[in-house]
Amino acid sequence: MHLKYIFAAVMGLAVGKLHAQGPSASRKAKGGTGSFSLFAYGGEIGGLPVFFLNGAAVITDFKTANNSGSNLVPVAFTSGGDGSFSASPNTTAPVFNNATASPPFNNTCFFIPGAGNSSHEVGFASNSTSTDIITTGWTFYGHIALLESTDGSLISLFWAVPSGTDRVWNLTWNETDTSDSAIPVTLKDTPPPNLVTKA
Ligand SMILES: *[C@@H]1O[C@H](CO)[C@@H](O)[C@H](O)[C@H]1NC(C)=O
């Protein structure tokens, strides 16, 4: 493991939030065991869960998701044997809409676009090879989800980009349009204390 990359990712991207929680807390137990949710932390985003929206990954709070009129499905993950994150609907989360009643996905692969892909959108794809998305290489450092890149370094290049709907952000990777209100975030498997309404 390349510690300097981990700390670069943590200090560079997560800013105050992770620092405040401290590396000692995150070292106590490794994340990603069993079934877990992923929560985005960074800037004004203090731990918002990842949702499925028509194949894309977005982040918001449960209350906004419940009242948005969109088919946002809370996601439960498990670690696949090949370093993938398998995503299925979290049917016990307090969000109710047409898609949570009849979820349009099950055991789908969490993906990021590949380095050559002009799209930055993070989402969910079937477990088959596609030309320019990455579905494997996921690991945890403490409770922080990181990608092991081909040179062995552990990286996190997640961003939250305002979706156009208030308090809903698109999750992106290696964002180039950082001019507006895009916020660098890290994903952790630990929820904030006040999960339901937290934004
Ligand atoms: C979601 O909406 C249902 C009603 O459809 C309500 O019972 C529930 O409390 C709401 N949950 C949240 C988190 O607002």
Ligand SMILES: *[C@@H]1O[C@H](CO)[C@@H](O)[C@H](O)[C@H]1NC(C)=O
């Ligand atoms: C849910 O389904 C009902 C009935 O088909 C439809 O009227 C409504 O617009 C749908 N809601 C959403 C958010 O798609």
Ligand SMILES: *[C@@H]1O[C@H](CO)[C@@H](O)[C@H](O)[C@H]1NC(C)=O
């Ligand atoms: C994808 O397939 C591989 C090989 O069968 C398996 O190990 C992995 O768990 C699968 N990942 C998901 C997300 O279904």
Ligand SMILES: *[C@@H]1O[C@H](CO)[C@@H](O)[C@H](O)[C@H]1NC(C)=O
């Ligand atoms: C599903 O959501 C509920 C409510 O937030 C939470 O308690 C539970 O841990 C989640 N399950 C998974 C597997 O993430």
Ligand SMILES: *[C@@H]1O[C@H](CO)[C@@H](O)[C@H](O)[C@H]1NC(C)=O
């Ligand atoms: C999701 O897939 C699992 C097998 O991996 C299966 O046991 C379960 O019934 C499926 N759920 C739905 C809602 O299709």
Ligand SMILES: *[C@@H]1O[C@H](CO)[C@@H](O)[C@H](O)[C@H]1NC(C)=O
């Ligand atoms: C990020 O995007 C740049 C181009 O904007 C590319 O050169 C680089 O390889 C990408 N990095 C990753 C890890 O995808």
Ligand SMILES: *[C@@H]1O[C@H](CO)[C@@H](O)[C@H](O)[C@H]1NC(C)=O
């Ligand atoms: C690029 O990434 C998008 C999702 O962000 C994906 O739908 C598309 O298939 C990828 N392009 C290629 C050529 O694989």
Ligand SMILES: *[C@@H]1O[C@H](CO)[C@@H](O)[C@H](O)[C@H]1NC(C)=O
């Ligand atoms: C956010 O994602 C949705 C669904 O993928 C897409 O339709 C929309 O254009 C995206 N918004 C921005 C600002 O990228």
